[in-house]
Amino acid sequence: MTQPAAHRRASIADVARAAGVSVGTVSNVLNRPERVLPGTRERVEAAIDELSFVRNGSARQLRAGTITTVGAIVLDIANPFFTDVARGIEERLDRDDFTLMVASSDDKPDREQRYLRLFEEHGVQGVMVVPATDDIEHLLAVRRRGTGVVLLDRPSSDPSISSVAVDDVRGGELAARHLLDEGHTRIAFLNGPHTIRQCADRYEGVVKELVAAGLDPATALVEITVSSLNAEGGEAAIRGLLESGDRPTAVFCVNDLVALGVLRTLRTENIAVPADVAVVGYDDVAFAAELSTPLTSVRQPTHEIGVRAADLLLDGPDAAAEHVMFQPTLVVRGSSSAVG
Amino acid sequence: MTQPAAHRRASIADVARAAGVSVGTVSNVLNRPERVLPGTRERVEAAIDELSFVRNGSARQLRAGTITTVGAIVLDIANPFFTDVARGIEERLDRDDFTLMVASSDDKPDREQRYLRLFEEHGVQGVMVVPATDDIEHLLAVRRRGTGVVLLDRPSSDPSISSVAVDDVRGGELAARHLLDEGHTRIAFLNGPHTIRQCADRYEGVVKELVAAGLDPATALVEITVSSLNAEGGEAAIRGLLESGDRPTAVFCVNDLVALGVLRTLRTENIAVPADVAVVGYDDVAFAAELSTPLTSVRQPTHEIGVRAADLLLDGPDAAAEHVMFQPTLVVRGSSSAVG
DNA sequence: GCTACATTATGAACCGTTTCATGGCGCAGG
DNA sequence: CCTGCGCCATGAAACGGTTCATAATGTAGC
Structure with missing residues (x-):
């Protein structure tokens, strides 16, 4: 009945007092109940309920370390x-x-840093990061200080940091190759900033493929940086492109959300897909196949990426760094091909 | 140059030693730099860099409390x-x-509890929870112990806990009313378990509307509990329904992911939507309008729900609990109506 | 030269756990 | 009866910060 002081949470000492035992015993009940006599244990458990005691995770972790x-x-x-x-x-x-625990950097390096620091300060076992910048020096520093780090969805440029990635250059190639095969010679690439490695790599793949086909990227390719990597960004970018007058015959989008925005806009503007403009996305998200014009997209093994990344992190900080690289595949559908 | 012992992270004491000052001074540099002479501050900062010191968040929080x-x-x-x-x-x-920090309970009460405890033990300012069970006694307990709690997407049954919800009974009514207006008299409801309040409420709304229309829910409505609240769950459920032989003329899905699974399956099975089967979803997610058969859906003000919930949490633990209730709206599209 | 006061730096107490050396106790074996 | 051992419980040290009363030093005013 008697709660401890107004706003202080009950501590292990309060419980010990209430149960008439020492703090060590309460800790044992919490962590190694088998070492405590059943009678004592019950008294302690009763006291815990009575005071609605919740362990202080900070103190626990401070001492236990992990x-x-x-x-x-x-x-x-x-x-x-x-x-x-x-x-x-x-x-x-x-x-x-x-x-x-998941946090979202919103492509912003400072937000990434903030969450990184938060995780590190709180002693998590490790962090999986999709870096918002090309520079990963700050991640290396975290790694050096003993916290596990795995790069998600982008290859590591450093041998000491594990990564689970998908070959984005290849992804860009697949998309470009397909559009070339469909006869397009003027392609717009709605891309994110090149500070995001995936964006830079996909661009590289596209350029590579254009050059291989004997085209000059300077004229065959127009790259537009979207304001945000989602449907709104896609919508704004394609609108800009349409208003500019010279409309390409194909649009490659850096992800399916951007592609969604593009498709939405083209439909509103009564521009036929793929007849007037072909569209290719990236990621092959669940809804891609079900869109009014089913979306051609570069598929990545999402689930598997997560599983492997967790694998690597759980291997522990002393395991040798590993660099997993998956291969993307192209899924052709109606947004880019009459046959799709 | 001289790093501290092999695997121990540098502590504030190490920094103090390296900089030739006291720990109190280091702490001041960290927290109130203006109180420290510039010269001293620089020496300390140099030592921090040198040792690549990172504050121990647990210790900090243990003392500071918040x-x-x-x-x-x-x-x-x-x-x-x-x-x-x-x-x-x-x-x-x-x-x-x-x-x-976001965590996912996967509809599982024990996972919810685990994350809840984790958050509470680590002294977060508050928690926003979409409860996986009808019983929220455990949340009340958290609240009583001084951690802020806001119920997300479901009304609070307790005056002491704030909530930001959308009227799910009304949502169910809107969907049912619409399907009735379209002439359907046999409706399947692919729902989640009634332990999830939203599911129970939407069901209630559907039943209410059927009764109001003079129909007997026992015959006019068949409720199927999906195995999971996503596309796979929807797919499995609709397959079961199709195989059972007596196919309803309309399917109401508890969310748009389930509806996506349904649409996907119906397309594979060459069943026309809405001619053979009408489909209505819930949430009006971004892609709903862009599907091959644009999805009729009950829209909720997602963004606004989040903003208000955060508002309430930031009001502090002593603010009076508030119960915000938004109204859903129905967005009619091609999946349920020829006119849509 | 003395006092009053402002500015900086100090170091010990404290936060709430876990851990571990220590001690009390009962019991079996000799 | 004594020894040795196993079982429980104890209480203090330790974790790494923050905070605060206090000390040391410098400066201004009289």
Whole structure:
């Protein structure tokens, strides 16, 4: 009945007092109940209920040092690609009774830093990061200080940091090759900033393929940087392109959300897909196949990316860094091909 | 140059020693730099860099007691509805320099409990929860112990806990009313378990509307509980329904992901939508309008839900609990109506 | 030269756990 | 009866920060 002082949470000492035992015993009840006589244990448990005691995680961790949580920092929590990866991570972590906390950097380096620091300061076992910048020096520093780091969805430029990625250059090639095969010679690429490695790599792949086909990227390719990597960004970019007058015959979008915005806009503007403009997306999210014009997209093994990343992190900080690279595949549908 | 012992992170004491000052001074440099002479400050900062010191968040928090982080526990991190809400939360938190950690309960009460405990033990300012069960006694307990709690997407049955919800009974009514207006008299409702309040409420709304129209729910309505609240769940459920032989003329899905699975399956099976079977979803996610058969759906103000919830949490633990209830709207499209 | 006061730096107390050396106690074996 | 051992419970040290009363030093005013 008698609660401890107005706003202070009950501590282990309060419980000990209430149960008439020492703090050590309460701690034992909490952590190694088998070492405590059943009678004593019950008294302590009663006191815990009575005071509705909740362990102070900070104190616990301060002393014990470790915690079975890992953090994930993704670019955009509203992008199904990243959340599918997150589900893969969760599935793997669950097996080892680890927990996952997800944070979203919103492509912003300072937000990424902030969450990174937060995770590190709180002593998580490790962090999986989709970096918002090309420079990963800050991640190396975290790694050096003993926190596990796995790069998500982008290859590591450093041998000491593990990564699970998909070959984005190849992805760009696949998309470009397909559009070339369909007869397009003027392609717009609605891309994100090149500071995001995936964007730079996909661009590189596209250019490579154009050059291989004997085209001059300077004329055959127009790259537009979207304001945000989602449907709104796609919509704004395609509108700009349409208003500019010289409309390309094909649009390659850096992800399916951007493609969604493009398709939406083209439909509103009564521009036929793929007849007037072909559209290719990236990620092959769940709804891509069900759109009014089913979306051609570059598929990545999302779930598997998450699982492997968690694998690597759980291998522990002393395991040798590994660099997993998956290959993307192209899924052709109606948005880019009459046959699709 | 001389790093501290092999695997121990540098502590404030190490920094103090290296800089030739006391620990108190280091702490001041960290927290109130203006109180430290520039010269001293620089020496300390140099030592911090040198030792690549990172504050121990647990120790800091143990003493300081507070932390500017809030947690969110949603049912499914891969559901755009929840991540849109999360973005709303983030946007609001950002203004007050709070950070958000998201966890996914996967509809599982024990996972919800686990994350809840994790958040509470680590002393977050508050938690926003989409409860996986009808019983929220455990949330009340958290609240009583001084951690802020806001119910997300479901009304609070308790006056002491704030909530930001959308009228789900009304949502069910809107969907049912619409299908009745379209002439359907045998409706399948692919629903989640009634332990999830939203599911129970939407069911109630459907039944209400059927009764109001003079129909007997026992014959006019068949409720099927999906195995999971996503496309796979929807697919499995509709397959079961098709195989059972007596196919209803309309399917109402508890969310748009389930509806996506249904649409996908119906297309594969060459069943015309809405001619053979009408489909209505819930949430009006971004892609709903762009599907091959644009999806009729009950729209909820996702972003606004997140913003308001964060508002309430940031009001502090002593503010009076508030119960915000938004009204859903029906967006009619081609999946349920020829005119849509 | 002395006092009053402002500015900086100090170091010990404290936060709430876990851990571990220590001690009390009962019991079996000799 | 004594020894040795196993079982429980104890209480203090330790984790790494923050905070605060206090000390040291410098400066201004009289």
